[in-house]
Amino acid sequence: MRRSKLQDLRVRDIMSADPVTVTPDETLGDALGKMRKQEVHELPVLHGKVLAGLITMTGIIRRKALPHETKVSTLVQPAPEVAPGDDLPTVAEKLIQTGFRALPVVDGKRLIGIVSRTDLAKVIADLEEFESVKVRDVMTPHPQTVSEDESLEHAIRLMQSLGERSLPVLDAHGRLVGVVGIKDIQDIFARPKTRESAGGIGGEKVHLDLQVKGVMR
Known part of the structure; x- marks a missing residue:
């Protein structure tokens, strides 16, 4: 049965109950694995039963050189909360203003x-x-x-500067050939990283010199 007004609905009517979460002591690798499996870009971080914030794919991408052993606690972002009785226009406004793709629903602090x-x-x-x-x-x-021949790193920087989660991809003739987005980049970050050393200092690096056409959909 169709409802006639958006204002008739509340958060409790459309939210996903019992979302997948991570703890501050879990690793970045754990979080990336859960994001990839659940096909989400944000995960609530719980300290005990209390919401500590969110870990987001955009936040991870912004700090691209982090090893998979990095603790989630170093990546937690504060996020606006919504209540189960909030109306949907209010939620939509918060999503647009903050740039998050998802917001935690809390009852008190739970x-x-x-x-x-x-x-x-x-x-x-x-x-x-x-x-x-x-x-x-x-x-x-x-x-x-973005051009299909440009680097993935360029596409990421462009998305970050625009506050967008995806970009249309054009070929050399200006024709639309696909779309590249956070989900495609998420798959790259979820892969085991290759170790490199320079001057005896070991590190981990995500290779973002791939061309957009190699990861676009």
């Missing part, structure tokens, strides 16, 4: 779920008030693009 942009998109598709809305009414005209 984590009870997570609500994401995907959850919102699914419910909007089933609302009568949006049946007459066309793509042209909500699209971003003349979006920023």
